[in-house]
Amino acid sequence: RSMAQPQVHDTPSKSQLEQVAQAVRDLLHQPEYDDGSAGPVLVRLAWHSAGTYCSATNTGGSNGAGMRYEKEGGDEANAGLQHARAFLEPIKKRFPFITYADLWTLAAVVAVKEMGGPSIKWRGGRTDFTDDNKVPPRGRLPDGSKGADHLRHIFYRMGFNDQEIVALSGAHNLGRCHSDRSGFEGKWVNNPTRFSNTYYKMLLVNDWKKKKLDNGKEQFVYVDEDLAEENEDGEASEEPEELMMLPTDIALIQDLSFRPWVELYAEHKDIFFDHFSKVFAKLLELGIRRDKNGNIVNEENQHDGYKS
Numbered sequence: 673r674s675m676a677q678p679q680v681h682d683t684p685s686k687s688q689l690e691q692v693a694q695a696v697r698d699l700l701h702q703p704e705y706d707d708g709s710a711g712p713v714l715v716r717l718a719w720h721s722a723g724t725y726c727s728a729t730n731t732g733g734s735n736g737a738g739m740r741y742e743k744e745g746g747d748e749a750n751a752g753l754q755h756a757r758a759f760l761e762p763i764k765k766r767f768p769f770i771t772y773a774d775l776w777t778l779a780a781v782v783a784v785k786e787m788g789g790p791s792i793k794w795r796g797g798r799t800d801f802t803d804d805n806k807v808p809p810r811g812r813l814p815d816g817s818k819g820a821d822h823l824r825h826i827f828y829r830m831g832f833n834d835q836e837i838v839a840l841s842g843a844h845n846l847g848r849c850h851s852d853r854s855g856f857e858g859k860w861v862n863n864p865t866r867f868s869n870t871y872y873k874m875l876l877v878n879d880w881k882k883k884k885l886d887n888g889k890e891q892f893v894y895v896d897e898d899l900a901e902e903n904e905d906g907e908a909s910e911e912p913e914e915l916m917m918l919p920t921d922i923a924l925i926q927d928l929s930f931r932p933w934v935e936l937y938a939e940h941k942d943i944f945f946d947h948f949s950k951v952f953a954k955l956l957e958l959g960i961r962r963d964k965n966g967n968i969v970n971e972e973n974q975h976d977g978y979k980s
């Protein structure tokens with residue numbers, strides 16, 4: 673941005689954003705945490721911050737960073753995301769010019785790219801709520817124990833179609849389920865810190881067996897002997913790796929409208945990357961209206977000078 677142009681005082685400059693992005697890259701490697709990366713839980717933080725959007729009422733979405741408040745942060749669907757927020761807190765302290773809402777969404781875009789995924793268009797300018805008045809009600813995020821109808825109910829509310837539901841679900845290439853967070857257990861793919869289309873390939877293995885966990889939750893599991901981790905002697909360890917799928921993941925291969933997209937993305941990684949990039953960018957913009965300069969024009973600030 674050239675010096676001659678008027679500055680929007682609360683939108684960070686490009687070089688400021690690059691400093692933040694670099695700080696996110698620097699924190700991704702976390703040898704003590706999960707599979708060694710903060711990336712997956714950062715992606716989930718951005719998704720849950722945005723996935724509360726309701727197009728009918730134009731409420732929810734990533735603007736506001738409402739998850740800092742108990743009303744939203746305490747939703748059981750958000751269990752565990754305090755780890756993601758804690759990872760980012762030192763960055764927020766170091767770069768106070770960025771809002772939480774911008775930081776959470778930017779961190780996910782940086783993490784996806786660093787983990788080998790596509791570049792995703794990101795735009796800043798989100799503001800943070802200063803109280804919990806506009807925080808969306810709980811219960812707007814998907815429940816993994818349900819099926820295709822539930823997926824459509826939740827994602828159509830945000831304004832997504834079937835193709836976009838399947839493309840978004842490819843984020844389950846990353847990370848894992850934790851029994852002390854969602855109650856589900858395990859990872860979807862063998863290398864959960866590398867963004868890829870393996871999730872779709874695994875879905876089509878078609879050998880998923882229902883398993884009831886001790887806590888009563890039902891998920892699907894698959895044990896691939898070829899994927900079993902090798903020990904130092906190059907032999908498979910005693911316990912081959914068990915991969916998992918949620919009932920909502922399995923719905924993607926059972927439903928006749930979802931399934932062709934799973935097949936396409938399993939076959940063509942480049943198409944998946946392209947579609948994921950577009951749909952994740954759309955997710956992060958839900959509920960955000962911008963003027964022709966890209967500045968955010970939301971209901972709450974229409975009367976304070978943004979209106980022309």
Ligand code: DDH
Binds near residue numbers: 712716719752846952
């Ligand atoms: Fe997810 N997800 N997700 N998910 N998700 C979980 C973990 C991760 C559902 C349920 C769960 C998306 C869609 C769905 C990520 C990204 C995305 C867990 C495990 C559950 C349960 C949480 C835990 O125990 O820690 C359901 C249901 C849906 C759906 O209905 C489609 C989408 C759209 C995304 C996205 O980012 C676009 C990521 C990443 C994780 C791994 C988190 C971690 O800590 O690791």
